[in-house]
Amino acid sequence: MDLRIFIEPQQGASYDDQLRVAQAAERLGFDAFFRSDHFVAMGGDGLPGPTDSWVTLGGIARETSTIRLGTLVTSATFRHPGVLAIQVAQVDAMSGGRVELGLGAGWFEREHAAYGIPFPPRRFGLLTEQLEVITGLWSTPDGETFSYDGEHYTLVDSPALPKPVQAPLPVVIGGNGPSRTPALAARFGAEYNTSFPEIADIPTRFATVRDACDAAGRDPESLTYSAALVLAVGADETELARRAAAIGREPAELREHGIAGTVPEALDRLGQLREWGTDRVYLQMLDLADLDHLELVAAELLPHVR
Structure with a gap:
């Protein structure tokens, strides 16, 4: 099982704050550093x-x-797919081929209003066309052009450049919808992610995606199944309580909904997720100043799940 660090910088983080977490995560052996894509804080x-x-x-x-x-x-609402395809391909080149694109329909209407970004009431058609355009641009052979005539986007004789280093670049389809999201994951995804679900719902969400793969004629085992859950682990109850207080949460609630508690409790939760077919867990780290938290997880959890 992969463990990835996931942060929410819209809650308050500079570039330097994020870089410190990413470099610590790399040094400690975590698989990946991911961040949310939001423009307005959700509280604070x-x-x-x-x-x-x-x-x-x-x-x-x-x-x-x-x-x-x-x-x-x-969010599919934030950028034109042609521009997003260029941006992601460029960052993939800048990283030497280490980038993955998580793409979803978007949901936070207030941030759209705050920055003048249109928020259409129906967004799954927009998301589907974005996926068709982005993957179409990336898969067009060099020297050929890409055209697309959709309801939301029209591209005419695009040179379809630049190309990512990775071919294909992994696409993560995120969402908890019961039918359309699984269908998109089966069609476009290298990975399906369920973010902050009720823990007991995770097997059902994965089963729905597996069914969608079967319906699309795709091997369900060719897809990676992941979950994003809040992280709050302490070496003892006092440390757990301190970490919970730092993010404005209660230990009991964190234990119910996340990778939380003492080290043995966190290992039990990860073991349960693995039994349900979870290949990867995104650990939502909310206190970016607490790098000791990452040290603890790397020392006490990471060796047991690999």
């Missing part, structure tokens, strides 16, 4: 303000060497 003032995910990842790509990088997830 969000100071010093939002950072653009792909600008940030481009910088981090040049200041790391082995850790994989990506978004969980970029």
Whole structure:
């Protein structure tokens, strides 16, 4: 099982804050560093303000060497797919082929209003066309052009450049929808991610995606299955309580919904997830100043899940 570090910088983080976490995660042996793609804090003032995910990842790509990088997830409403395809391909080149694109339909209407970004009421058609355009641009052979005539996007004789280093570049389809998201994961995804579900719902979500793969004629085992869950682990109850208080949560609630508790409890939860077919867990780290948290997880959890 892979363990990946996932942060929410819209809650308040500079580029330097994010770089410190990414470099620590790389040094400690975590598989990847991912970040959310939001422009407004969900509670609190969000100071010093939002950072653009792909600008940030481009910088981090040049200041790391082995850790994989990506978004969980970029909203299809934020960028034209032609521009996003260029941005992601460029960051992949800047990283030497370590990037993954997480893409979803988007949901946070307030951040769209705050920055003048259109928020259409129906977004799955938009997401589907984005996936068709992005993967179409990347898979077009060199020297050929790509055209597309959809309801939302039209591209005419695009040179379909630049190409990512990776072929194909992994696409992570995120969401908890019961039918359309699994179908998109089966069609386009290298990975399906369920973010912050009720723990007991995870096997059902994975089973729905496996069914969608069967329906699409795809081997369900060709897809990676992952979950994103909040992280709060302590060497003892006192340390756990301190970490819970630092992020404004209660230990009991964290134990119910995340990778949380003492080290043995966290290992039990990870073991349960592995039994359910979870290949990868994104550990949502909310206190970016607490690098000792990463040290503990790397020393006490990481060796037991690999």
